[in-house]
Amino acid sequence: MLKSWFAAVACLAVGLVAHESTPFVAADEWDAQTDVIIESMDEDQLVGQMVQVAFSRFFNKDKTFDEDKFRAYAKLKIGSYLSGPWQSGSYNGKYGWTAQEWRDVLSRAQEIVKEENEGHPFIFGIDSLHGAGFTSGAVLFGQPINGAATFNPDLAYTMGHIAGRDTLAAGTPWIFGPMLEISQNPLWPRVYETFGEDPYLVSTIAESLIKGIQSDIDRQPHAGGHLDFLTYQLEWVTGEEGYVRWSLDGSPIFEVTTDAFSNVPQNSKKNNPQKVMLEEPMYLIYNVALSSSWGTTPPNAGRECRGDGNDPVANAICDSFPMYMKIDYIRLYQDLGDDLPADSYMQVGCDPASHPTKKWIDAHIDEYVDDDNTWKEVSGKAFCTKDNDCTIGGNVGTTALKTGKCVKSRCQCTYSTSWGGPRCTTALAGSTSTSASSLSSRAYGPPMGLSLGIAGIIVFLSFISVYMAMIAVKKEAAALTKTNAQGKMAGSMVDENGLNHSTNQRPKDNYSQNFV
Template sequence: MKIKHIAFAAFLSAACLPVAQAQKSNLTKASKDRTASSALTLDKKVEDLLSKMTLEEKVGQMAQITLDVVGKGENRFTSYEPLELDKSELKKALVDYKIGSVLNTANNRALTPQKWYSIISQIQNVALKDTRLGIPVIYGVDEIHGATYTAGATMFPQQINQAASRNRELVKRGAAITAYETRASSIPWNFSPVLDLAPDPRFSRQFESFGEDPYLAAELGVQMIDGYEGDNNDIGHAEHVASCMKHFLGYQVPTTGKDRTPTTLSETELREYHLPSFKAAVDAGSHTIMISSGIINGVPVHSNHDILTKLLKEELGFKGLVVTDWGDIEYLHTRDKIAATHKEAIMLAINAGIDMSMVPYQYETFCNGLVELVKEGKVKEERINDAVRRILRVKYALNLFEKPTTNPKDYPKFGSKEFEQASYQMAAESITLLKNQNDVLPLKKNVKVLVTGPNANTMRTLNGAWTYSWQGEKVDEFTEKYNTILEAVQKEIGERNVTYVPGVSYKMDGKYYEESADQMDKAIAAAKNVDAVILCLGENTSTETPGNLSDLYLSALQTELAQKLIATGKPVILVLNEGRPRIISRIEPDVKAVVQIYQPGNFGGDALADVLFGDVNPSGKLPYNYPRYPNALVPYIHKPSAEQQTVAGVYNYEADYNPQYEFGHGLSYTTFQYSKLTLSKSEIGKNEQLTVSVDVKNTGTREGKETVQVFTSDLYASGISPDMRRLRRFEKISLKPGESKTVTFTLSPEDLAYISRDGKKTIEAGDFEVKINDQKQKFTLLD
């Protein structure tokens, strides 16, 4: 059986192909006609409404406030519990200031679908009935791995897990379920997916991304958008939401490795590595985009006309809504110091191309300031009209004028077993077996184990940040029915076979979490009475600035615990539960197995137990390079000079390119043999395609899933040193013991292009190499 990259062609016989193509052509034409007609109708509605709006009403549409601003409370930053809306504050915001959007939850806490429906219905009633034009509010929330701010919703593994799964179908399915449960919460706008390229393991938000490869991020980002918006981007459908690509552009590569700090990027780097995932998402029809909080080459992105207007809106042709990140227009004045006043900051951002400001508290300053700027001629009203057109298009596309809310009673599958199974499946396929010395895994079910480590008995670290609350600190309040790693192992092999001592624990010290080793000696003593140790290490949950760190090594106490357990002579299985790869080179040589689970969600404990004891054969692949040392953070996409041949006695071999584990690495309990890598031609022209096929055979005794990954290398390039290798295609297959499949891919010269020093895409003749696993073949691209 051959697997074709162009799916529709793989299943049609030659006899029926012309008929099928004709039918497809007719359907495509009809679909395009309907889309064009719908667009004309939508545009007419937008222009009719825009023509009736005052300047103040237009500016109000461009402001977005956080929910606490209109909740009853002592101030705008917190609300009383239980949450109630303050009618006078709601009227001031929506009627007096004509605010067009609300985001976030109150008190940083998840609400039930019924509570969401009640709150958003009240907001929409004011917007529709008490304002002059009755324009509905668009409500947005960060639902980045499930409906993260809804109690009882299905929490999926974080995006980094989804990248590790390499399973397009599961990514799309998870996004569709998230859209369903977000709409069940009466919320139509989701600030997801994260499309940032994330090659820096120091960065606190790497777990929110698809990792460090542009092609992987583009492929899975499109799947997520299709899941959120539907295949035809019909976001007015009651089970779809408007997606929001973020964070445009170059957000996760600051020079310091810390959140919202400056970076330096060449035009080549920006276009070669950071732009492809966003371009793919724009082409996929994503309706909205959120802007990076960073500074590139000294210019805050929120004030960069070249990036926001020339690149995004003109070159990429993005017609949707451009929204800021949290308070970022204000930061142009208070943090970035490029605007002497808040008003000047507003002028810079709106003129650069921002359509909506996530204020989120002091909306009066934004609204009054922007109205004054237009009247003073410092912001043209046509720029305001363009922004409001974009906002209204999304509101009409979401069908908010006809159906401003969605009732949870109409969503019977919310939190269902069917949805939970999809979350479990993603967790299971994302778990990545990095080391398995002497086949110590899977463990036998009659084994006696010690489960230890600070991540062994907490749901918080399984889920990560953006789970029921911003930093994930409220997770345990909502997750009693799910299994921690400890509980899952106990269910798997029986409580009598499991000893639990945390050894090291996370403790709250004032505002910060510290580690305590008050039970380390007890854990070491317990290890002497078991057959194996399941050591659950990593980090506590965090994101954004609270997640900044200065030492990428695994913490000192966790390292000490590991070293003392290793010294007992019992086999140690290291389970890594972390949002970014914490360096483990001080202990890795002496542990028998390493299992990376990332942040796998509410069913991560169950999935891990099934992997450890052989019910599931692991199939995850690393979506990033796992570094060996803190001063060796070389990503998998790098130049040949990073792999210089060293000379014994002159150079330090350890200082060469030396990741602990490389991008794409991931073991299985079975073995796969690759053979017969075949190219359709040894030479291709610039208008020709290259067919690449390889045979993959399961040579072990267990059924397993394998991701076939196609890499190419440009052996020589002009002017710019070529990357050592690039991922061009991947396909996940399943093979029974002894089964073989021929997997076929199609490459084009476009796949071999690179961005030259002038910022332009260059397809250059020369020699290339294709590599799939241990198979290599060369070919030549002709002039």
């Protein structure tokens, strides 16, 4: 029961910072991560996750962080802290920290907790009901009741977006708000943090505000940076009216049309061949290489940019750069012809039955390979920080098989003949030949020789086991035969001594007649 309840709490916590516009991350992925975290905790840690302590108690009067006092609580496995030292008032004319100062304090606190709690971080939240009020330079709005009085959901969205942006920039992914109570009190107590007394108005303004808060927040609670999603699109249309077009979020940014090939300038070279748009099965290679000198090192908002790091403007620009880049999915469509119904002429994937791309490539493999430039199988070498970055399963799920490890910040495959790829997560083919037969009959897993060797050992051990069992049965049968022979010999000796004479000399009467 405890595990199920805590799983719900954990999912709720990450749900508060979920990116509303990205539903493609499946719920079971969060469940898997939650299960792994929970299973690694003992009872003290699970209880600690249900305790939340005011962060303000760990600061001195001058707002400096008391690490020793905080470490004592970290030893108790406390899982959540809230607010900070500025609720109690200003100090030396300051009413809050800069975003960088917030991140420095929270980063140090996380380091202490991880040291004392087997690497598990804590969850931190703060009140930002009308802006990041304790972050210097942040935008501060009027109280929520004022926002509701505008009856403007778009304004509420903007307020939420800015509050979420500024709070996250200070290293806090969790806002304690909005306050959704329906309040009606003519005495006017402290109800200005609500959206008023009308349920419809409260729900409408709250919905827009929450969407605004979540619009600029990374899915990963520990990430102190912004997350944006872009859709890249490539259209390849063949024929006389064809073109190759690159688009970004639906807007074309570059295009090459068929006439660029077919109507080339002839000049004096009348034999300049007329070209057509390529129309044949082909590979699709997606290259998203990123410069190793991009952004900050390590990639984390608030770190200094490359260079001397003394220009605050440059540092601010650097903080706005993407810290991590990830491909969510690649989807391919195949145009099957305009003569089909509008809802069926597009085929998802690149190998439809009417255009068997894979079959064509398999049958014409020589046209797609170069004997002088053979395939190169990559084995490790991806950047890493821990062993889980270089194995199947990774940080989600557990497996006894570790296909790689992190050595000097680079992945190194443990079973180089069976598992490869930059992160040692790709099952290698049984043969690296580029012949048609090897492509069409590609086998994954351990090499064939190793598989046959293991199979041979299993068969040999099976024969040995059967042989030993047969020997044991024969020995048991021999022992039983010997025992029976000894019994018969003993019986004959009794007869010879006349000890059982009356039985041997019993009359031939039918004894069954003597029983009722």
